[in-house]
Amino acid sequence: MRKLLFLCxxxxxxxxxxxxSAQQPSHKIPGDCQLYLEVSHPRELVRSVLGxxxxxxxxxxxxxxxxxxxKGFQAITKIWQTIEGKLTGPASIGVRFGxxxxxxxxxxxxxxxxxxxxxxxxxxxxxxxxxPTDRGxxxxxxWLALGKAGILGVDxxxxxxxxxxxxxxxxxxxxxxxxxxxxxxxxxxxKESRQADFLVLVDTEELLKDGELDEDGRKNAFEILLLKxxxxxxxxxxxxxxxxxxxxxxxxxxxxxxxxxxSKSWQLLDRSHKALPSVPxxxxxxxxxxxxxxxxxxxxxxxxxxxxxxxxQFAQTMNIFLAGFPFSDLMEKTGRGIDIVVRESVAGDSPPxxxxxxxxxxxxxxFSSREKERFMVxxxxxxxxxxxxxxxxxxxxxxxxxxxxxxxxxxxARFLADPNTGKRETEYNFTxxxxxxxxxxxxxxxxxxxxxxxHALQSSNLEDQKLRQGDRLSMSGPAVARMFKLxxxxxxEARVLSEGEDEDESAAFVxxxxxxxxxxxxxxxxxxxxxKSTVWDLYIKTDSLDRGKK
Amino acid sequence: MRDxxxxxxxxxxxxxxxxxxxxAGFGATYSEVTAHAKLGLRDSLALVxxxxxxxDSRYRNWQHKRAMSARVAIRGEIEALQGAWxxxxxxxxxxxxxxxxxxxxxxxxxxxxxxxxxVAMNNQMSLFLHKGLGRFRExxxxxxxxxxxxxxxxxxxxSKENPNENFAREVMELFTLGIGHYQERDIKEAARAFTGWxxxxxxxxxxxxxxxxxxxxxxGSKGNLGGDDVLDVCLSQKHNAEFLAAKLCRFYLxxxxxxxxxxxxxxxxxxxxxxxxxxLARFFASELFFDSAYRxxxxxxxxxxVVSALRxxxxxxxxxxxxxxxxxxxxxxxxxxxxxxxxxGRDWINSATIAARYRFVTDLAKGKDxxxxxxxxxxxxxxxxxxxxxxxxxxxxPPRRFDALIENAGFFLAQPEAQLG
Numbered sequence: 001m002r003k004l005l006f007l008c009x010x011x012x013x014x015x016x017x018x019x020x021s022a023q024q025p026s027h028k029i030p031g032d033c034q035l036y037l038e039v040s041h042p043r044e045l046v047r048s049v050l051g052x053x054x055x056x057x058x059x060x061x062x063x064x065x066x067x068x069x070x071k072g073f074q075a076i077t078k079i080w081q082t083i084e085g086k087l088t089g090p091a092s093i094g095v096r097f098g099x100x101x102x103x104x105x106x107x108x109x110x111x112x113x114x115x116x117x118x119x120x121x122x123x124x125x126x127x128x129x130x131x132p133t134d135r136g137x138x139x140x141x142x143w144l145a146l147g148k149a150g151i152l153g154v155d156x157x158x159x160x161x162x163x164x165x166x167x168x169x170x171x172x173x174x175x176x177x178x179x180x181x182x183x184x185x186x187x188x189x190x191k192e193s194r195q196a197d198f199l200v201l202v203d204t205e206e207l208l209k210d211g212e213l214d215e216d217g218r219k220n221a222f223e224i225l226l227l228k229x230x231x232x233x234x235x236x237x238x239x240x241x242x243x244x245x246x247x248x249x250x251x252x253x254x255x256x257x258x259x260x261x262x263s264k265s266w267q268l269l270d271r272s273h274k275a276l277p278s279v280p281x282x283x284x285x286x287x288x289x290x291x292x293x294x295x296x297x298x299x300x301x302x303x304x305x306x307x308x309x310x311x312x313q314f315a316q317t318m319n320i321f322l323a324g325f326p327f328s329d330l331m332e333k334t335g336r337g338i339d340i341v342v343r344e345s346v347a348g349d350s351p352p353x354x355x356x357x358x359x360x361x362x363x364x365x366x367f368s369s370r371e372k373e374r375f376m377v378x379x380x381x382x383x384x385x386x387x388x389x390x391x392x393x394x395x396x397x398x399x400x401x402x403x404x405x406x407x408x409x410x411x412x413a414r415f416l417a418d419p420n421t422g423k424r425e426t427e428y429n430f431t432x433x434x435x436x437x438x439x440x441x442x443x444x445x446x447x448x449x450x451x452x453x454x455h456a457l458q459s460s461n462l463e464d465q466k467l468r469q470g471d472r473l474s475m476s477g478p479a480v481a482r483m484f485k486l487x488x489x490x491x492x493e494a495r496v497l498s499e500g501e502d503e504d505e506s507a508a509f510v511x512x513x514x515x516x517x518x519x520x521x522x523x524x525x526x527x528x529x530x531x532k533s534t535v536w537d538l539y540i541k542t543d544s545l546d547r548g549k550k
Numbered sequence: 551m552r553d554x555x556x557x558x559x560x561x562x563x564x565x566x567x568x569x570x571x572x573x574a575g576f577g578a579t580y581s582e583v584t585a586h587a588k589l590g591l592r593d594s595l596a597l598v599x600x601x602x603x604x605x606d607s608r609y610r611n612w613q614h615k616r617a618m619s620a621r622v623a624i625r626g627e628i629e630a631l632q633g634a635w636x637x638x639x640x641x642x643x644x645x646x647x648x649x650x651x652x653x654x655x656x657x658x659x660x661x662x663x664x665x666x667x668x669v670a671m672n673n674q675m676s677l678f679l680h681k682g683l684g685r686f687r688e689x690x691x692x693x694x695x696x697x698x699x700x701x702x703x704x705x706x707x708x709s710k711e712n713p714n715e716n717f718a719r720e721v722m723e724l725f726t727l728g729i730g731h732y733q734e735r736d737i738k739e740a741a742r743a744f745t746g747w748x749x750x751x752x753x754x755x756x757x758x759x760x761x762x763x764x765x766x767x768x769x770g771s772k773g774n775l776g777g778d779d780v781l782d783v784c785l786s787q788k789h790n791a792e793f794l795a796a797k798l799c800r801f802y803l804x805x806x807x808x809x810x811x812x813x814x815x816x817x818x819x820x821x822x823x824x825x826x827x828x829x830l831a832r833f834f835a836s837e838l839f840f841d842s843a844y845r846x847x848x849x850x851x852x853x854x855x856v857v858s859a860l861r862x863x864x865x866x867x868x869x870x871x872x873x874x875x876x877x878x879x880x881x882x883x884x885x886x887x888x889x890x891x892x893x894x895g896r897d898w899i900n901s902a903t904i905a906a907r908y909r910f911v912t913d914l915a916k917g918k919d920x921x922x923x924x925x926x927x928x929x930x931x932x933x934x935x936x937x938x939x940x941x942x943x944x945x946x947x948p949p950r951r952f953d954a955l956i957e958n959a960g961f962f963l964a965q966p967e968a969q970l971g
Contacts, residue, residue: 493618497630500637500866503614504607 335364575645633869804848915960
């Protein structure tokens with residue numbers, strides 16, 4: 001999962017900053033390079049990355065952490081200052097993941113004096129740490145070690161740099177005609193990306209061979225339901241490539257090429273569906289096509305042995321709550337559309353410790369009116385059980401209530417105020433609510449959002465809604481940024497615990513991610529599964545992104 | 551026989567500095583060991599005991615992690631609380647304080663499995679941190695009235711109608727005297743003295759009406775004894791210092807020395823009036839502490855192993871993962887297996903726990919759950935020697951296939967010698 005995080009972060013960090021026009025590359029990719037990024041104007045790329053705060057986005061990844069560590073970062077800056085202006089043509093950045101983390105190398109077309117002395121002297125004068133040592137010649141490349149700065153090489157055509165001496169062997173393969181395993185893939189990717197500004201080629205098979213993703217996706221029923229289709233895409237992919245065009249709207253397209261047909265028993269569906277009407281101040285909507293009834297029937301095969309008792313317990317509890325209406329029968333009447341609506345939360349009377357967004361789960365169902373009633377009773381029973389548990393845990397109970405919106409009855413509950421402090425349990429802004437409207441079951445963390453979803457459904461004609469296919473996520477960057485700002489302290493703390501970082505480092509990461517999110521006006525993700533490949537489309541509309549000018 | 555508690559007069563070089571920093575704290579980086587070796591034993595010990603100037607950012611970072619423990623305790627997340635304590639031990643500018651807190655957590659073993667109140671558990675750990683290096687009497691008194699301890703040993707239900715012997719028994723058996731130095735009737739009488747020590751709204755309260763104010767006889771002392779009187783009586787017994795001396799020796803030396811040496815250590819404890827900081831200042835500067843018989847062979851507990859690995863390498867690791875790894879290695883903080891605390895020595899190592907140690911080492915070297923700051927672009931022989939020295943206490947030549955320094959760190963930590971310290 002860490003490698004995936006690395007890929008996503010590297011992708012997000014690099015892509016918005018590249019401004020380039022397509023040019024044919026003239027150099028080759030090493031056979032075992034696992035991530036390859038090609039850009040037409042490396043000067044602008046590297047300049048942008050160094051000059052912007054986006055470099056901090058990468059603090060969590062091994063690669064960018066290596067860059068940002070004081071010495072390495074300075075070294076890259078200084079090397080760049082030295083070679084700036086001498087690169088003329090296309091350039092590539094390659095990454096190879098090893099036991100000791102990723103090793104990175106850079107290769108750019110070079111038109112300067114192939115004598116390294118000039119560059120070496122310039123670098124040596126910058127900092128005594130980077131005193132150069134001539135390391136000789138290998139396969140036509142003249143190498144120069146630069147202490148902790150990495151290693152620099154040059155031949156008649158290209159200038160090479162790698163942050164780790166062990167990459168010397170890998171970079172040398174640039175000269176080896178027999179190690180062109182990636183070349184065929186590159187040519188294939190290039191066909192589709194002729195008009196693109198950049199191209200990223202990823203050896204997914206190699207990256208995911210330790211099975212981390214597969215394992216992550218099978219921990220529990222919820223994760224399987226949510227992620228398994230996506231993870232199957234990745235684990236069944238031989239390789240992938242992404243390319244994009246940059247402008248006011250950044251368009252990215254990624255294709256995963258499968259090595260074998262994916263499991264037919266459980267995969268993402270691409271049925272066209274009607275969009276859910278938006279609610280006021282909506283921050284994001286996530287849509288999933290999942291056949292819940294089929295999932296329930298296949299749960300024994302889909303869920304690992306360790307997760308089955310939990311699922312059985314859940315079904316048994318639901319049977320008790322439903323008192324006579326078998327839960328499995330209700331699951332048979334669920335549809336395929338699953339929507340998650342997210343909206344910014346508004347602070348209540350007492351400022352909450354953690355201002356999570358409000359969210360609502362909207363499921364297609366074909367419940368009869370009697371089944372709907374029993375489901376609502378089950379909800380009330382569940383709140384009663386929570387209250388019984390709250391007594392043991394010395395927490396305040398929840399008071400049940402209801403409201404009417406457009407003739408629809410919404411069940412809700414709220415925490416009572418603490419009699420000693422007068423404070424309410426506002427930690428999660430939790431007023432869990434349930435309603436049925438237009439054959440959809442709405443489960444919301446907030447009564448206000450439930451009311452708005454009900455109103456949106458009741459006041460719009462679903463048949464008039466736009467038909468859409470493959471849309472998975474739409475998100476407002478500023479809304480996400482606002483949520484991050486409100487929860488800054490908690491996010492920093494969570495990161496200190498999960499990453500073992502110091503407070504300052506975590507704060508830098510959270511602030512950088514918040515800044516990045518704020519620059520994205522809208523983000524839309526579309527996903528289509530084809531027989532032999534999967535295509536992801538990302539549309540990013542940015543605000544004032546100051547590309548390459550810093 | 552010569553007094554082993556006499557001041558150490560041998561050389562204080564790199565090996566001795568490493569020995570001191572490993573035992574009194576959780577290990578150190580090569581540069582820290584070098585700095586301590588240059589200072590000499592007296593000044594080095596002064597730093598270990600916490601009298602040096604601490605860098606502001608380091609102090610702030612540590613304080614942040616301590617404050618974080620309180621917040622995650624309120625949220626009831628035990629794994630996060632365990633992780634936060636481990637992080638604070640890694641970041642602490644006062645490792646001796648953290649190490650003694652770990653010692654007292656084992657000595658006054660209290661498990662959240664029964665207490666079921668993380669705030670109380672965290673408060674108890676704070677108590678160990680704040681009073682762990684002070685007078686033992688003060689610490690014992692505070693622990694005896696600590697809400698977590700009262701719940702754990704059923705002291706909170708102690709009334710004259712129904713005196714609870716559990717707490718009184720553990721005070722004598724596990725906290726002050728050890729088995730064989732008290733009679734069953736002493737426990738029954740002491741239990742009467744502790745009656746009325748109860749909890750109200752999660753805080754200690756003495757309920758006079760519930761206290762048995764009759765005459766009691768505990769360990770030869772007679773009168774209308776209260777709970778504090780019983781604690782004083784226990785500490786006045788000559789076995790008390792020997793009991794504590796044996797336990798401290800086992801913790802810091804890895805094994806219990808011969809009886810004569812225990813008597814000498816106990817005498818030092820008595821002379822320092824059971825003031826832990828003063829006693830440890832003498833202990834760490836003694837011939838006994840630097841004796842070659844105790845320099846090797848002490849097996850690190852899981853907490854010591856992970857914290858010392860991270861401190862020695864200046865590395866980072868996910869806090870919640872650290873807590874999980876310690877549990878897999880057999881030590882779950884805030885949940886010792888029984889009233890007697892955790893097993894020690896060779897009991898830490900079995901086929902399951904050694905595999906868990908290796909898994910941690912592998913993941914640490916891979917940077918799977920955190921970043922190693924030790925990362926270096928050009929591994930050189932001198933750096934490998936330094937790494938080998940801080941992790942193993944000796945220079946070991948790693949296999950040639952390891953190129954990056956972090957891989958070598960993994961190799962060194964996987965050696966049997968890395969489990970010792």
